[in-house]
Amino acid sequence: MKFFRAALFLVCVFAATGVFAQSSAELKRRRDKLTDELEQLNREYQETASNKKVSLKQLNILKAQINLREEKITNINSEVRNLDNQISESNNTVRSLQSQLDQLKKEYAGMVLFAYRNQSAYNKLMFIFASKDFNQAYRRLKYLQQFGTYRERQAGYIQGTQKDLHVKIVELDKNKKEKSDLLQSQEKEKEELGKAKNNQVKVITDLSKHQGELKQQQKDVRKRIAAANREIQNTIRREIEELRRKAEAEERERARIAAAKAKAENREVVAPTKKAITKNSTTSEILNSTPEAAKLSNDFLGNRGRLPWPVATGQLIHGFGSYKEDGISIDNTGYEIRTNNGAPVRAVFDGTVKTIVDLGGSYLVIIIHGEYFTSYQNLRTVNVTKGQKVSTKQTIGTAALDQLSGDATIIFSINKGRDSVDPKMWLAPN
Template sequence: MKSRHNICNLMLFALLLLSHSMVFSQSNKQQELEDRRQELRQEIQKINALQLENKSKEKSQLSLIESFNYKISVLNNLISVTNQQANLLTREINANQKRITKLRDELKELKEDYAAMIVKSYKSKNQQSRIMFLLSSNNFKQAYKRLQYMKQYADHQKQQGQEIKSKSEELQRINVNLLKQKEDKQKLIAENKEVQKTLEEERRKHQNLIASIKKNINTYASQIKKKQQEADKIDREIEKIIREAIASSNKKAGKAESSIGFALTAEEKVLASNFASNKGKLPWPVEKGFVTVGYGTQPSPIDKSLTIRSNGVRIATEKGAKVRAIFNGEVSRIVVIRNSNPVVMIRHGNYITAYKNLSKVYVKEGDKVTTKQDIGEVFTNPSNGDTILNFILYENLNTLNPSEWIYKM
């Protein structure tokens, strides 16, 4: 009997732990979704602010398409996250409603038992009847057991009263929580309707813009090819400089110059290790901005038959935006190519960051820079108001996806 009782207690304890774990897990998930929703809302605010700032400018059609694509993507993500929150709240509301029903049934049963106990206690309240109950015992052992029984009965009565109070308070808490959850869900639904309206409006503008571009698709296709050729030209020059720097480092270390990686000094190894350990936590190269073109090969948003090869990311920012070093390092080169804007290259051990399309450069080759130090200013195209920073991240000669390294990119 004792063993069975212990097993039952263990099972009850396990169920309580499981229930608590599920509630904790749901709470964590809800917080994660809310954090993500706020991030997306802030991202939309950044896009709107930058679009408003350049409203007076005649933005290039290509830049507008990139902005529309990104904004539509963020709006879709916001709707998806908000729907997940609403669905999770629905599950929590249903669980709470079931819990309330169960608690009410338990309270009803407890109160009935307690009422019966009080009636019975009242009937035996007479002090004389209690004394007689004890005195009528056949022996001292029986009297002691009866005394223990009376004490246990009184304790049980008190415990029942406390349990009723505790369950009543729990019921009240769940009811309050339930009302808040229903209110939160209604707010999310209302907000999602507004976001849906904004999304439809952005899609309409996007479709109108695409329609106008398709009337003169050859001209825009030519612009895309030209921009790609210019980007490729600069990227080839950067890769040539990195290859030469790798050969030079290996020559100094007495190694084969044909090596594909930097020969690092002890100090450079520490710097590279620190850089790598900050993956996903590195700051943005500009204080305000959003990515209009991501890393990798992708179809053109205007002509799907054309591909965009992006060794890094393109970040739209505000006029006069300062460019910041994303980590401690040394300015290895300032690259100036004819008909192109300057590029600053910073070396962090065997990692290199390249900041393209600058109008001003605040540093010189050989300068030691620190995290978030201003190194220049992003160029603003006077004809259309575009302020775009091209940012590339290398490990030796290999390009890396900046969105995996920069915090919440």
């Protein structure tokens, strides 16, 4: 029974360790991916730095590097916490195994002493013949047979426990070494992060010599973004009004038909079971007024935190929210993502293309997913048409080159009804 409980404990410990290992493997894959992206950015930065003229492209690369290094440091912190948990579990297991081994050895020593005292055939026969009756003699005979088997089994348990103890000690030493390496890597990343931030300050200082020109260019870019945001809001408003009018018209027609039928049958009109859309209906009620839209909304919500990125490869330049850049206030309603020139831009979920707008050299595409809308700004080309149904990861266009920065960037945003939401809560880790 004691051995059964010990075995059950070990199974639970090893199962828990498996969960940690899986999580650690995912974190390591993410760290390796971030390292590859940082190396690519370093190569690009060296190419731009060789040009004597400081450019916004250098600044954007530095911003992307800073974002990736901060994410890598956070990732390393998670790995260290995982290793701390594994080290704690291993320490507990080692103590438990050592305690079990000591107990097994103590019990085995007692058995060896008993066997030594009763090792002669005469003593064994006397033990049997001293029985009160035949049944007791039979039980004593079986006991002597089982005692030998049990002693062999106990010796096996001791060997197995010693082996498990050795494995856990080796694993513990490995985890401690890995933690030490991670902490060294973290310090290196912090040092590189500091250098990138210093470079950023230097680049901004150099760019400030052309501050007037650059600010005007940035303002022009922000005007285009603001125009795109207005178009997004106008598209959503028009969709809500169109669905409201359609639902109200359908409700009036259903009421007319029901009244005519009731009159013909000489009975009272039965009140509708479905809630009618009125001017007081909420945005959510209007956008989910059909079963298809309601299902799509529910499916979109069910994939929160798992939606694919709108580009297969990209680095975040600016996140969601308000901030200041070179004295210019910016209200970012989505993600500004740096990618490769001409990179395919893809839908993040099933839906219908609602609007395609030419913003003077680049395109804006808006897709509806029930009560949710996704928007894709700064597309060089568009592969879809208005009203077309699209599927998850379907290419809808290609990323355009930003003439100001020399980078290919897109702006991706998500709206629930009229409200902008942070894509961070919806997109899967990149």
